[in-house]
Amino acid sequence: MVLMSLIDMHIHTTFSPCSKISIYDAMVTALDLGLTGIAITDHDTVEGALKASRTASKYGITVFIGCEVTSFEGHILAYGISEKLPMNLYANDAIERIHSLGGIAVAAHPFRNIENSLNNKIFELPLDGIEVFNHVPRRSVNKEARTAAIELGIAQISGSDAHEAKYIGRVATLFKDEIYDEDTLIEAIRKKTCKPIVPRKSPRHRSR
Numbered sequence: 180m181v182l183m184s185l186i187d188m189h190i191h192t193t194f195s196p197c198s199k200i201s202i203y204d205a206m207v208t209a210l211d212l213g214l215t216g217i218a219i220t221d222h223d224t225v226e227g228a229l230k231a232s233r234t235a236s237k238y239g240i241t242v243f244i245g246c247e248v249t250s251f252e253g254h255i256l257a258y259g260i261s262e263k264l265p266m267n268l269y270a271n272d273a274i275e276r277i278h279s280l281g282g283i284a285v286a287a288h289p290f291r292n293i294e295n296s297l298n299n300k301i302f303e304l305p306l307d308g309i310e311v312f313n314h315v316p317r318r319s320v321n322k323e324a325r326t327a328a329i330e331l332g333i334a335q336i337s338g339s340d341a342h343e344a345k346y347i348g349r350v351a352t353l354f355k356d357e358i359y360d361e362d363t364l365i366e367a368i369r370k371k372t373c374k375p376i377v378p379r380k381s382p383r384h385r386s387r
Contacts, residue, residue, distance in 0.1 A: 188256070338351070
């Protein structure tokens with residue numbers, strides 16, 4: 180039997196100053212939704228993701244280590260890295276650094292706004308994927324991102340960009356194979372064996 184994986188690829192915890200989600204709430208809410216995994220992508224730090232990954236097996240969910248990197252031109256989601264990058268590197272330099280650390284680089288909400296999105300810069304960068312669904316932007320912005328990913332021939336992923344637990348899983352990424360660690364995650368994104376979806380189930384939120 181082929182095992183597929185459903186992962187919210189963009190979640191912020193309280194290790195991001197703007198988020199209200201504890202590591203515990205991120206994991207149990209994802210479980211309640213039926214997600215098989217989450218990527219914790221705090222702003223410019225991997226501390227929360229590393230801490231969560233050490234306890235994830237206790238809750239029966241897989242946590243992938245990520246980071247939303249603030250580059251000079253906009254935000255980049257890095258997966259498969261275990262150390263933070265300096266802030267405000269030029270985007271090309273940030274991506275080069277992510278690749279040198281063995282990770283992959285995905286444009287976060289590329290057309291959401293001028294301040295923290297790469298916008299048309301994505302057509303000049305060696306990205307591995309584009310976040311084409313994000314629960315925050317207008318539908319037209321997500322559509323523009325998806326069109327760009329198709330034009331560039333790179334992976335399409337989606338993540339909630341949740342800063343409150345109720346938004347976890349609003350959108351997610353479905354992988355054709357079982358994704359159980361950073362290596363299988365990276366391989367799947369490079370092979371484009373994934374697609375963005377909007378799950379139907381609503382979370383039954385718990386907290387402590």
